[in-house]
Amino acid sequence: MTIKTKLIMSLFLLLLLVDVSLGYVIKETNIECIVNPDNTINETITLLIYNDKDENLSSITFTIPQNVKNYTIYSPNGIKGYSILYEEGATTFGLEFDKPVPPRKYTNITFNLLVSDAVWIKNDIYQLIMSFPISSKNATIEVILPPGAVISSYQGNLFVTPSGYKITTDGKHQIIVWNLNLNKEITFTIAVKYTFVKFPTQNIIETNNILTNSNLKYTLILLMLSILIFGGLFIRENRSxxxxxxxxxxxxxxxxxxxxxxxxxxxxxxxxxxxxxxxxxxxxxxxxxxxxxxxxxxxxxxxxxxxxxxxxxxxxxxxxxxxxxxxxxxxxxxxxxxxxxxxxxxxxLNKVVEEYQNLKKGVLWDFLTEDEKIIIDLIKKYGHITQKELVEITKMSKPKVSRIVSELEDRKIIKKEKIGRINKLTLTEESKKLL
Missing domain, CATH: 1.10.287 (Helix Hairpins)
Incomplete structure (x- = not known):
């Protein structure tokens, strides 16, 4: 990602933060962390959002103090679009609702994340350290250790901080739970040391199934909600x-x-x-x-x-x-x-949609670098083109073209399409409308 792109995304997220930080309240926070045997963590964060203003809430920002990947985001109001800013040790999401939250109404947002930098190992002792920004009065943090893992202790004292936790089990995992009742915003940091009594390989499959089933569940929910919302609008209009x-x-x-x-x-x-x-x-x-x-x-x-x-x-x-x-x-x-x-x-309504599309076109075009505009213009001109042809036409270096193409693919502006035996680059349906 270029410095220019990072700067634009940072400004965008800052504007979002300034705009909505005064426009909503997080009423409840629920966090579940499933620690996998491969030392990654399936983290699920659910926020109960309340719009306490007299105007619609259309977007929010939320920062997670970990480097995350393989994420999904769900809200009953739908997610129209989002941007992500990766900083050292933190990930900031800027979200835009598909259906804005009316004044004095609630909605939920659920983040499903894969964290890979929160567990350290020394002398067969595993140490989990994670931080969570909590701005709600009520919050629940639940940590589920891998199958066969037990909390380490010294002279009867468990290596778990901070205090105020409860320990339960479902027969396969030790579970640590903090139920918080706060009167101010805090950053809640937990630390847990544990070791393994045994390492049953069959449970790895079970844990991975938890992730797979969870991701599949939220994917199906998103698909069903999209069908219900757009299908409902279509049916209602046709019925009228x-x-x-x-x-x-x-x-x-x-x-x-x-x-x-x-x-x-x-x-x-x-x-x-x-x-x-x-x-x-x-x-x-x-x-x-x-x-x-x-x-x-x-x-x-x-x-x-x-x-x-x-x-x-x-x-x-x-x-x-x-x-x-x-x-x-x-x-x-x-x-x-x-x-x-x-x-x-x-x-x-058609005029409003047209104005919005024109505004969206301008915003997207302004976010592009000059090299990215050259690549996109060539793809628009030829309809589909290979990376090798782009290098030959633009005289840019092969690594530079590869990097630009990769960034445009990540931002869903272009895609690879197999034409004959060759993978060629074309514009996505969305970018065809906007560019």
Whole structure:
């Protein structure tokens, strides 16, 4: 990593620290350290975070006073991105939540780490020394010794510090537990000396399985949460659109029914006209048959009353249908206004997303050195290229190109892709969007 990159990351972490150190409180700290027979330590740190401000909490920093590797980070709010600063004997994480923590709400963060520099051996005596920054009032630290390990003692005094601990066992491991109730921030340092009564090789597999199962568990949890969050958003949006579509289709169907009813009424009116014509013909026939005037009037009055009653009935039904049409028209107008508002909101959100993408592009590009920009431009130009071709084009030394490529791979900007029989370099999907 270049000096420039380290300086930028340090400034980024410092800004995060200044921004959020006053924006949240760590309510509880739980630390579990599983000491493996190979003298590495599976350390799990769980923090209960409380946002005590009136605005959303979007990022935090946390420093672990050990050199760590093979780490995973989990939060129910999701981890959108993170940066890591390695200093001598310490590792600082800068985390950005995928879903910010609302004011006066809680969230958890769990770090799963592999520590390799906390156990020393002298004359078959193993000494574990670890420090933990504790800023919460309540904290629990649990150290699980390897199978077959026992705490060393001298004249009845166990080599465990500080005091206030409890010792338990699960039948295979000795477990040391500190339950803390603090009134200020401290750095809690523990020291344990132990030795082995025996070294059962079968337990190595069991301990490694603990790590594997733990990593697998958190990986599966992260995957399931990602599917639930993004899948839930997708389903919810589609359901909303589907409801609007179904409602519009229902209205259209009702209008079609009304059209059919009106068409039927027109047919009935046409029938009435035909009947009137028939009456005229009957009148003509009556006249031809020399019917009396009174008889003709009586027949006509009866027919007119009958037809008038039918006509009044049709008028009332038509009025009812007209009222229903007016109601449906108002409903359609209301839905159009709602659709217009939704469309405007979508456009606003698209603008926000576009501004965020542009900002993210600028930030990523500013973090690149000039040599890194040259390498990325060549990869963008050719689509995929080998390291040997980069050396030939840029005239940079092979070690320099190898180092730059390695750093860009670590930062997930480029990746190696097998094309034919040759591994070539291409941009990652994320960097294609941002660069």
């Amino acid at each position: 659109k589907k409801k609007i579509l179904e409602k519009n289709i229902s209205i259209i169907n009702e209008l079609e029914k009304l059209k059919k009813l009106l068409k039927n009424k027109d047919e009935e009116i046409l029938k009435l006209n035909n009947m009137i014509n028939e009456l005229k013909e009957e009148l003509n026939r009556a006249n031809r048959n020399i019917l009396s005037k009174d008889e003709i009037i009586s027949v006509l009055n009866d027919k007119v009353s009958e037809y008038k009653s039918e006509l009044d009935k049709l008028i009332n039904e038509n009025q009812k249908y007209l009222e229903e049409i007016n109601y449906l028209n108002e409903l359609v107008k209301k839905l159009k206004n709602e659709n217009k508002k939704l469309k405007e909101k979508v456009e606003e």
